[in-house]
Amino acid sequence: MERTQIASLKQMSKGMTLLYIEDDPQARDAANSLFSDFFDDVIVGFDGEDGARLFASNYHKIDLVITDITMPRMNGIEMIHAIRQINPDIAIIVLSAHNETSFLTQTIEAGVDGYLIKPLNVTQLIRSIGKVVEKLHLRYENKKNSLLLKQYENITNTSSIISKTDPKGVITFVNEKFCQISGFTKEELIGKPHNVIRHPDMPKTAFRDLWRTIKDEKRTWQGIVKNRAKNGDTYYVKTTVQPILNPEGEVQEYISLRHDITAIMSDKKQLFDFLEANRLSVLILVQIEDYNILEKFYDKASVEKIEDAFGKNMLYLMPNRWGFQRVYHLENGLYAFAIDRRNCKASKEEIHAVLEQFLMNVKEYVVKIDSIEYDISAICSFTYGIFKIFEDAKIGIENAIQTKQPIVYADGLSGIEYDNALKNIETIHIIKTAIDNRKIISYFQPIVNNQTQKIEKYESLVRLVTEDGQLLTPLYFLDTAKKGRYYSKITKIVLENSFAALYKISEAAISINLSVHDIERDEITHYIENLLVQHEDEAHRIIFELLESEDIKDFALIKQFIQKVKAKGVKIAIDDFGTGYSNFERLLSYEPDILKIDGSLIKNIHNNQINQHIVETVMLFAKKQNLSTVAEFVENETIYEIVRDMGIDYSQGFYFGKPEMF
Known part of the structure; x- marks a missing residue:
């Protein structure tokens, strides 16, 4: 048992410094040898004056004083009073002989912490010093913990937004950062409930959950809270609320720590909040x-x-x-x-x-x-x-x-847009109904050879039949379809109708319009590849008309598609050429077979010299690149003769035929 006590005492006294004062050399040497087993550092004094001097010069590191009473120049009692002047709380043990009991009252008045009786032995030392050292150890632990707590408090106060409330939620304390972010002074906040900074957007359910957690369940609550500053600005805080309980387990107060996360909330959300x-x-x-x-x-x-x-x-x-x-x-x-x-x-x-x-x-x-x-x-x-x-x-x-x-x-523009949205909704309903009832159909307009005036191709044109029998051209529904999920369905129907039409005509080709958006959709390109496999023997009679566009995200994807379908015999036409965006270098990289000259250049060509010059330039380019040409919007004989004489290969327009079903 004694070994355990010795080990415990040595553990607690580790790192401590002892000031030992004794005028008797023999007693001093014997005690010093014993004390050195327990204390890392033992400072030895020879009498009262020496002890007072040593303490004065080393008080900052001395933890315990053990002193004799009867000494020359200054007795132990006088020295204790001198030491207490420097440090009233220093632990002191009196080492006395049996015949020094007359000093007992004086030592009690001096507030000593323990007694040792000469001659010393280990058992007595453990019993007397052990209690004092244990107190010292606890005192140092408390001091260390208090210091740590003070530092924690300082760093928390500096980095966090802190408030405390009583059990009813009334604010009892706020730190400076709370005042800075909220815009309120301490006087404006203390004594008020927290809803003084509550943002009206915060749902009541969030606060019900908070109070159930901290009040009823007495647990910590964490979450994101949206608050409103005094000037109306919105700010966001990551919040932790901790109930502080008394020994009986009742809530004594609540402490809240918050961190401003406004800066990491999206600007869009902050704008909407403003x-x-x-x-x-x-x-x-x-x-x-x-x-x-x-x-x-x-x-x-x-x-x-x-x-x-x-x-x-x-x-x-x-x-x-x-x-x-x-x-x-x-x-x-x-x-x-x-x-x-x-x-x-x-x-x-x-x-x-x-x-x-x-x-x-x-x-x-x-x-x-x-x-x-x-x-x-x-x-x-x-x-x-x-x-x-x-x-x-x-x-x-x-x-x-x-x-x-x-x-x-x-x-007010959103009101106009709302009206347009209603129209789009109506149009989408018409499109959906037409798809469900198989009323998306294809009309075909003939394209004739300008030299023989024989039909060699047809352009596939989509039409929609409404519930009341109206026939709608793409102008009325296709743009709206592109905004929704029905566009791909329409494209598939047109492709299916067009490939089926190959078997209703003899040698003529079918020309099908494809947009960049069609080619960029895997769903459509896979569908086209399957159709070309199914109709492999007739694939050479298919022409895909591509509309020039700046809105191409992936040129390589378009070229890859063109190469795949051309390998199966399909021809490529560039639609509406000569107006809008014309990048000749990029166009040639597509390796087209046909240029379709835009109808806006053709319909007035007989009385518009500028249009004639533009078409002549297009024809010069086409011939040098060995490309076939088609004039759109050929409405009468005069226009036909002009485009024929200019060397354009094919004509398409009402002069030769309107779009019709097969």
């Missing part, structure tokens, strides 16, 4: 012009750098007459400025003028990142109101892109 909190706002959307071209020229990382650089400089480029505080970076080169209408009472003309200056500043601004220098150009839309303000501004941007206007006032 517009929700400020129902009457001015909203300006700014779109990087030709953003799709920017994406084609640079890799994703470079595009992001360009966007970030532009976003960071937009506040400097905007004539900040009304005090915009930030720029919201939304997506794909789209940004937003937003401000409460009370802070911007300008008319739409005044806002328009400011945006004109902004766009001028943007034109002069060049993004410089690494080795990149990029001239930014932008377009804007703006609106102010209460309902669908973002929807209005977004449609305004789309209109600006379509109409090439730099600035669009967008108020």
Whole structure:
């Protein structure tokens, strides 16, 4: 048992320093040898004055004093009082002989912590010193823990938003960071419930869950909370609420730690929160012009750098007459400025003028990142109101892109778009009904050889029959179909009808329109490949008409498709050639067999010299490339004779026949 106690005492006294004062050399040497087994450092004094001096110079590291009482120059009692002047809390043990009991009262008054009786032995030492050392050990542990707690408190106070409430949820404490983010002073917060910062968007169910967790279940609650500052701004905090329990297990108070995560919430969400909190706002959307071209020229990382650089400089480029505080970076080169209408009472003309200056500043601004220098150009839309303000501004941007206007006032555009949406819904219903009832049909318009006037080809043209028997051309339904999931179904029906028509005519070819979007869909290209396999013997009579387009995401994919179908005997025609986008180099990489000259150039060719010159240029190009040519919109004999004499190979138009069913 004694061995265990010795080991325990040595463990607790490890690292401690003892000041030992004894005037008797023999007793001093014997005790010092014993003390050295337990303490890492033993400082020895020879009398009271020496002991007081040694303590004064080493008090910062001395943990325990053991002293004799009867000593020359200064007795033990006097020395204890001197030491207590320096450190009132130092632990002191008196080492005395049996004949020194007269000093007992004085040592009690001096507040000593224990006694040892001469001569010393290990058992007595363990019993007396053990209790004192244990107290010292506990005191040091508490001190260390208090120091750690103080440091934890400091770092938590610096990094976290902290509040405490009583069991009823009334605020009893907030730190400085709480005041900074909320905009309230401590005086405005203490004594108030937490709903003073509650955002109205936060669902009540979230707070019911919080109170059930911390009050009823007495567990920690964690979650994301959306709050509203004094000025109305929204901010988000990751929150931990801990119930503090008393010894009886009852809630004494609640402590909440929060971390501001507003910066990592998406700008789009923050913009919507602002517009929700400020129902009457001015909203300006700014779109990087030709953003799709920017994406084609640079890799994703470079595009992001360009966007970030532009976003960071937009506040400097905007004539900040009304005090915009930030720029919201939304997506794909789209940004937003937003401000409460009370802070911007300008008319739409005044806002328009400011945006004109902004766009001028943007034109002069060049993004410089690494080795990149990029001239930014932008377009804007703006609106102010209460309902669908973002929807209005977004449609305004789309209109600006379509109409090439730099600035669009967008108020009320979403209402127009809503009407269009209703029409689209009606059209989609008509399309779905027609598909279900097999009322998507194909008409075929003849294409004649200009020299023999014999029909050598037919163009397959889609038509829709409504429930009341009306025949609709693609103009009335195809664009709407492209916005939904029915477009691919229509394409498949047209392909099926066209391949079936091969067996209703003798030698003529069937020309089928395909869009870039058709070829980019695996569903359609696989369907075409299967049809070409099924009708392998007639595949050489199929022509695919491709419409020129800038909206091609993957040129290699288009070329790969063309190579596959041409290998099976299919011919390729370029539709509506001569208008819109014409990249001759890219066109030739498709290795077309036929150019179909756009009808807008043909229908007035007999009285429009410019059109004649354009067609002559196209013909010169076609002949040099050994391509066949088709004139569309040949409506009368005069036009036919002109295109024939110009050397165009084929004609298509009402002069030779309207589209009909086989």
